[in-house]
Amino acid sequence: MAGALLGRFLLLTQLCTYARATKFCRESHGMTHNNEVLIGHSYKSLLTRGIFGCGHECLASLKCTSYNYQTSAVGRGICELNDGEFSGKRHLVKKQGFVFVQVKWKQRPKSCWEAWKQGARTSGYYFIQGRTECLFYEMYCDFSSEPGWAWTLVMSQSLSSRSKAFAKDSFLRGPFKNQQYPNWENYRIGNSRMNIVQGQSSHWRVTCDFPSYGVDYRDYVRVAFKKINPMKYKVSGGCREVEYINIRGHNCTKCTAGWWQTDTQFLTHFSDKDICQFGKTLGFLDNEANFGGYWKNNVSSEFRCSSVNTSTTNHWFGGKV
Ligand SMILES: *[C@@H]1O[C@H](CO)[C@@H](O)[C@H](O)[C@H]1NC(C)=O
Ligand SMILES: *[C@@H]1O[C@H](CO)[C@@H](O)[C@H](O)[C@H]1NC(C)=O
Ligand SMILES: *[C@@H]1O[C@H](CO)[C@@H](O)[C@H](O)[C@H]1NC(C)=O
Numbered sequence: 001m002a003g004a005l006l007g008r009f010l011l012l013t014q015l016c017t018y019a020r021a022t023k024f025c026r027e028s029h030g031m032t033h034n035n036e037v038l039i040g041h042s043y044k045s046l047l048t049r050g051i052f053g054c055g056h057e058c059l060a061s062l063k064c065t066s067y068n069y070q071t072s073a074v075g076r077g078i079c080e081l082n083d084g085e086f087s088g089k090r091h092l093v094k095k096q097g098f099v100f101v102q103v104k105w106k107q108r109p110k111s112c113w114e115a116w117k118q119g120a121r122t123s124g125y126y127f128i129q130g131r132t133e134c135l136f137y138e139m140y141c142d143f144s145s146e147p148g149w150a151w152t153l154v155m156s157q158s159l160s161s162r163s164k165a166f167a168k169d170s171f172l173r174g175p176f177k178n179q180q181y182p183n184w185e186n187y188r189i190g191n192s193r194m195n196i197v198q199g200q201s202s203h204w205r206v207t208c209d210f211p212s213y214g215v216d217y218r219d220y221v222r223v224a225f226k227k228i229n230p231m232k233y234k235v236s237g238g239c240r241e242v243e244y245i246n247i248r249g250h251n252c253t254k255c256t257a258g259w260w261q262t263d264t265q266f267l268t269h270f271s272d273k274d275i276c277q278f279g280k281t282l283g284f285l286d287n288e289a290n291f292g293g294y295w296k297n298n299v300s301s302e303f304r305c306s307s308v309n310t311s312t313t314n315h316w317f318g319g320k321v
Contacts, residue, residue, distance in 0.1 A: 072097025268293030
């Protein structure tokens with residue numbers, strides 16, 4: 001009974017740090033063994049008032065992987081912090097009145113695709129694992145616009161942001177980030193986070209003004225990373241297969257379209273260039289940029305990503321679930 005109660009309290013023992021993006025990174029639930037201790041791994045021994053105090057000491061010390069606490073003590077009990085890997089119960093020895101508790105890294109999904117695999121079904125903001133155990137980020141996940149797909153928003157710009165560095169700098173340039181918290185006007189995650197999300201994604205897509213239109217496949221493109229990896233692609237006017245592309249209703253499925261990206265030119269398609277299977281799109285302006293890489297006034301108000309200053313261009317990485 002006491003053991004069960006203790007177990008429940010231990011579940012709640014977490015170390016809180018107060019930076020908004022860095023939520024609790026470790027927790028002390030996991031294995032709890034009553035009347036047992038781990039020996040030979042203790043690097044610090046102290047007295048704490050209750051097991052919570054001992055749990056906090058352990059969570060506050062990066063070295064600490066588990067602890068032994070003297071539950072039988074009246075007042076302060078012995079708290080031993082252990083380091084090293086705990087490789088199984090055989091390393092534990094019986095000791096009446098003590099408890100052994102293991103500390104675990106909290107795991108968060110690394111992308112919205114993984115969040116879906118772990119049961120998430122509602123589109124919205126999720127905490128995602130960063131590149132180290134203690135880094136968590138908020139990300140915007142879309143699970144509903146295309147049934148069977150899970151998408152992570154990696155970048156979004158409003159047309160009026162087009163001259164800002166984050167909107168102009170190519171994906172080849174990194175590290176780069178703009179705004180930690182997802183929003184539609186001014187958002188781009190850094191390249192290391194992009195690589196993490198990409199590692200769990202098979203495709204990227206660009207939507208136009210997603211908050212207004214969602215996905216109705218007008219002014220939209222979806223490409224497999226196998227065909228173009230935006231973080232590596234460095235070609236001016238290369239023909240690459242897209243799964244689907246639509247500009248002003250001109251569309252094709254599994255055809256090649258022209259793509260431009262250099263160190264200084266953000267990944268873009270020009271709808272006035274009559275190249276590849278997709279060719280040009282009627283109603284084009286000279287050098288009309290689509291899906292990003294806008295400059296000056298060479299943006300069409302007939303393309304939803306660039307209709308008005310508040311129109312947004314949204315880049316997503318994702319895959320089928
Ligand atoms: C749109 O944004 C650009 C650049 O920020 C600005 O120069 C222009 O006046 C804006 N146009 C309108 C109609 O608000
Ligand atoms: C795609 O193009 C065809 C003509 O090639 C057209 O009939 C169809 O309506 C277009 N689809 C969309 C979603 O605009
Ligand atoms: C931008 O588009 C206008 C109108 O189509 C065209 O006259 C101009 O040459 C273009 N500018 C550039 C830099 O491509």
